[in-house]
Amino acid sequence: MGKTEERLAALGLTLPPPLSLPPGVKLTFPWVRVHRNRAYISGHGPQNDDGSLAGPFGKVGGEVSLEDGQQAARLAALAMIASLKRELGELDRVSAWLRIFGMVSSAPDFQQQPLVINGCTDLIVEVFGPERGGHARSAVGMAALPFGLPVELEAEVAIDD
């Protein structure tokens, strides 16, 4: 077990299995696209332990509270890490997080997207440490997200081996 997974275990964190999509939905792109020393991570939402998309669903600042939005961002970050693990085999291969784009399905007057996406940023830094886990970030308000997700994340990491 690499040091990143030891850290996950020490934090009591479990990675979710691959996403089970809602019936009738077919997606043909990879969750992680690796090319040379980069891994590009497709949009991920929060997942339950059985791989299904995790609720509550809706817009943050509307049906979904700030706290539930933060938890969704944390779960979506775990889902990204799980996809990286499946693609790379070993999370220690991630040498640096580079960029995370944090999308919050937002009620028209909701303005606290940064606090929501801190749920993701804080987890990534906790697991990978401030040096490897630091990343450029935007946290912005979307009109709508797939399946009614409150939060979706996409990202780019460096793998320098």
Next chain:
Amino acid sequence: MGKTEERLAALGLTLPPPLSLPPGVKLTFPWVRVHRNRAYISGHGPQNDDGSLAGPFGKVGGEVSLEDGQQAARLAALAMIASLKRELGELDRVSAWLRIFGMVSSAPDFQQQPLVINGCTDLIVEVFGPERGGHARSAVGMAALPFGLPVELEAEVAIDD
């Protein structure tokens, strides 16, 4: 003619000419920015054969149907390929699609952005093949897009020559 363009021809696909902007609009950035082994593709919308922006215009899930949204995503993907062809000269220079960010102008309750953007993803994979054409992807709902476009795409590809 390179193999990618042979494939386009075999599929009966024609690339649109450069975008003719609506009167009074001036844009000073390049449609494709090449730097060393990367090409960054600016936001593209669907185009008609004469280079004008293609309708229907409006929000998907509102004035624009799911099917029309998918067709818009397909046309926007063709517009990106056309810009790449003009910039690179030869589409075979694209060694890998890396990332496509699929933006769908969405009615507030529309949740099927992934099905819309499949119109793009499926075309790229058809033309470039699953290996070169595979890409990380997000498909998300925007409050509004320029000129009332229902779909806009931005992307990044590798050119390893």
Next chain:
Amino acid sequence: MGKTEERLAALGLTLPPPLSLPPGVKLTFPWVRVHRNRAYISGHGPQNDDGSLAGPFGKVGGEVSLEDGQQAARLAALAMIASLKRELGELDRVSAWLRIFGMVSSAPDFQQQPLVINGCTDLIVEVFGPERGGHARSAVGMAALPFGLPVELEAEVAIDD
């Protein structure tokens, strides 16, 4: 003083100090993430000369006019340049702008996001010149942005030293 800063001075432009966040907001990510020959720039909004976020706040096409949106995009571009200067020490290290993602908090029917983000694009090209400053760009409409900002920009630049 490098040639980029000479150009800033010749244009009469002053870079703002680091962002002073509204009370109670804590952000733990870097404004610029440098990794090898890339700098990834986090989402930036317009700033006043004292480092506070600059108004007017609200949605462009609603409370905020097109002209005020353009000025916000110009100020947000200056804030990105200021963060790059603090991180890189010397702006001449930027060898090429690659990609700018221009986000405009938009009233539902606002469609002139490209004209708003021209406020950024024109400034970057003025300061860095068309060769170094050229960039792929999208200009799109968000449902909401942090703190009620009318414009937010994220970007990626090459540093080839």
